[in-house]
Amino acid sequence: MSSSPTSHSNTELLTESSELSDLKQVKPIQLLSAQELNALNERSNVQGTLQLAGHLAVMGGSGYLWATQSDRPLLAAVALVIYGFTFASMFATMHECVHRTAFANNRINDIVAWCAGLLSFYNGTFYRRYHKWHHRYTQIPGKDPELDDRKPTNWREYLLELSALPWWIGKLKTHFRVAAGRVEDYLRSCTSFNKGLPKKEKSERKGVIKI
Structure with a gap:
């Protein structure tokens, strides 16, 4: 005898329910210990300043080469690409400072976020609140x-x-x-x-x- 469509449907529902139950029982793998996470999350004004200085140095150096090496078009083109990347990645600088993770001092985070936002056509003060709503209500x-x-x-x-x-x-x-x-x-x-x-x-x- 062939089974009815209702029987098939019930079997599929039971199978899906069983699969979902199995998924719920799977525990996430902890790749890092709490101590390792704390070390990675430790904020530092010195490290933040060094990283920002490196970013600005690459921006200034590549911008200088692009502006002064017009007689060497290949070098100027490479410098221009790097220069563009340093400007585009200023959004990342603003993003980290908006999260207040780049520096230990929140005031420094806010100032750098505003300046980096200016270079990437964002308002850092606005984005900090906007981004907080995004994280709090993600995909809602x-x-x-x-x-x-x-x-x-x-x-x-x-x-x-x-x-x-x-x-x-x-x-x-x-x-x-x-x-x-x-x-x-x-x-x-x-x-x-x-x-x-x-x-x-x-x-x-x-x-x-x-x-």
Whole structure:
């Protein structure tokens, strides 16, 4: 006798339930001990300063070579690529300082985050709050602000995204819009994200609008 569709369906559900149960019982592998993690997470003003100085030295050196070696086009081209990378990676500098992990002193973190953000066309003060909401509500629609960013859905859109043109266009539009005092979209976004949030976070969102 052949089994009924309902029987097949029940069997599949039981199998899936069993697999999910097995997954829940799997414990994550601890690669590092608590002591090792604490050592890696230790903040240092000296190490942070040395790393920042190295970054700025590469930026200054590559920029100098690009500006002064026009008679040696290959060297100038290589220097320009490196120079571009140092500017693009200023976002990483801002990101670490926004998390306040680069330096032991939070004031230094905030100052460097603001300066690095300036070089990467971001507002470090705004991004610290924005990024905190992203980490607190990761992948939760209506609460994770990074879900608002449009995602490419095909190869053409993906390649266009890689070109960075949409990013630059968006940045320029945003800067001119805010400079002209047109912040209605940001106020609406702030109001939307405010729903259901604790009082402290609501006040932070209002503060972001004033930056």
